[in-house]
Amino acid sequence: MTTVLETCRIPPPQGGAAELFLPLSFFDMMWLHFNTTRRLIFYRHPCSEVEFSNTIVPNLKHTLSLTLQHYLPVAGNLLYPLHTDASKPVYRYISGDSVSLTIAVSGLDFEELVANHARESDQFYDLLPRTPKMAEEENYQIVPLISLQVTLFPGRGICVGLSNHHSLSDGRSILGFMKAWAMISKSGDDEVFVSRNGEYMPFFERTVCKDSRRLNGIFWDVMKKIPFQPAATHPLPTNRVRASFILHQSNIKTLKNLILSARPNIDRVSTFVVAAAYVWTTLAKSLGPAGDEDEVFIFGADARGRRNALFDPPLAVNYFGNCLGGRVVRVEHRKLVAEDGFVVAAEAIGDEMKAKIYDGDEFLKSPENLLTEMAKCKDIRALGITGSPKLDFTEADFGWGEAEKVEFLSLDGAGYLMSLFNSRDGDLAVGMSLTKEEMETFASMFAIGLYM
Known part of the structure; x- marks a missing residue:
């Protein structure tokens, strides 16, 4: 019912920071094993496949790249240590990292999907991106932090699907990223976003509280004992x-x-x-x-x-x-x-x-x-x-x-x-x-x- 047109990688623009490392706070460690947060945002915007492919998709790709230069950790990965007694997990962005973006068109019933009555849960997963598989690098598992899918319902609407590793951020931070991408997409560039940075520009520095070292140690001691197995993005059938x-x-x-x-x-x-x-x-x-x-x-x-x-x-x-x-x-x-x-x-x-x-x-x-x-x-x-x-x-x-x-x-x-x-x-x-x-x-x- 849903056809994938392409899956591509969107990096931040060239010329930005070459790398960025962020340690996980105890707030982040708490969610290491609650792996994937999955959201679908539906828009009633009738348009043709031609307009979608020739106008909307190129703009979304361009503006996603512009957005990522302000949200570099989103384009990076979680590095989870293979030897948990030797090191702790960390977020890393290096030049060349990117976000997976899937473009699709669906024959599913848009009106049914946005209704309130009970509907089979399994059908919604057609609209959710599949997270790229983990890789290994030296002593770490490399876990992508976010993936996106934009799906057209011809003549009806558009759905933006988001899958992110829960340890990366809570709802407020992900909403900030999505609103930034939307604002930049609507205007075509990031000038409006930058001009309002007091309200929207994300702050990444891991502020140290008076008890950070002790708390980080306590939470990591608990979390490292749990086998690290990122959840499937498509846990089907849901039977829900x-x-x-x-x-x-x-x-x-x-x-x-x-x-x-x-x-x-x-x-x-x-x-x-x-x-x-x-x-x-x-x-x-x-x-x-x-x-x-x-x-x-x-x-x-x-x-x-x-x-x-x-x-x-x-x-x-x-x-x-x-x-x-x-x-x-x-x-x-x-x-x-x-x-x-x-x-x-x-x-x-x-x-x-x-x-x-x-x-x-x-x-x-x-x-x-x-x-x-x-x-x-x-x-x-x-x-x-x-x-x-x-x-x-x-x-x-x-x-x-x-x-x-x-x-x-x-x-x-x-x-x-x-x-x-x-x-x-x-x-x-x-x-x-x-x-x-x-x-x-x-x-x-x-x-x-x-x-x-």
Whole structure:
């Protein structure tokens, strides 16, 4: 259904830096074995194959090269040591490195792909680039950090697919790269981007915190004991369906009022808390009994520009890399599925955020504790979250307008993961990937819960 027209390598322009080495921080090491993040960004932009091949593709290639000169690590590789006791992983760019770009045309149904109802997950992988295979060089495995695919749906739209190694960066940094490429593509050169560098220019230096050496050692001691096996970009068959669920502003207001009426002493109820708690409790009810054991909700908080226990001053808002402080919330299953389970979940998430994130003396305090907390979650049913309304990939405008839809294919992995993003009409969209049977039950309970 999808035909690859070409796969090429796009390097930064000649004349730039000959090489760049970046050590991994403990933030980055945390994600070494959560290998691949996969996103698809859909644009409603009707055009012909001739216009696509003769105008759009040459511009995308040219502007991708211009963008990479400002994002050299993206064009480089992860060097993972074959002998982990002798050295640590590092990011390296050297002259000649490049990014894989695939150009394709698809006969898949564009309208079906951007719809909200349950659809077979496997079909979306036609639109995702295949990451080049690892190579070996002296004492290192060489792992490409990013690959891209641009797919035309003739007369309908365009999809930009992105696959990146998770250790390279979190969502904010990748969004910065995509918005930079889009801005440069829309204008045809990088003058606008450079003129606004105070807002957009990435900052790569690995700022050393007062505890960096100890923390880097702790995280590396744990990560190096896990066999390094980059995940396949196309883990097929997924045996999943994916769907999006809309929380309208009226729904969010009603849910906030429900929490405040039950817990009037709560200081603040955010949209994030409402959405996370509602999805968590709906999922717990739809999956059925989990005994008297706890269930877990795992989320991250961006540490950039936020007062915290490690960095003074805080890390720059344009810092490129991973910069998330992880939090784990535990609630007994029987409490989650009780009549007031939604309120209980919201209170638990809100309390964790207030105590461990909003309090700058506690945020990022003893981050190594997360390793122990995550180990304890191994055999417990857990829901994680990716994406954020504050990180809006639909804003990456290549000249085709804002994106119609964003799909996070990373949801298809083992366990349970939700995505959270803005829908085009200003409401909030929740993405889920479940088995067909699980999705039918979840969808029914999601709708019923909003109108009880």
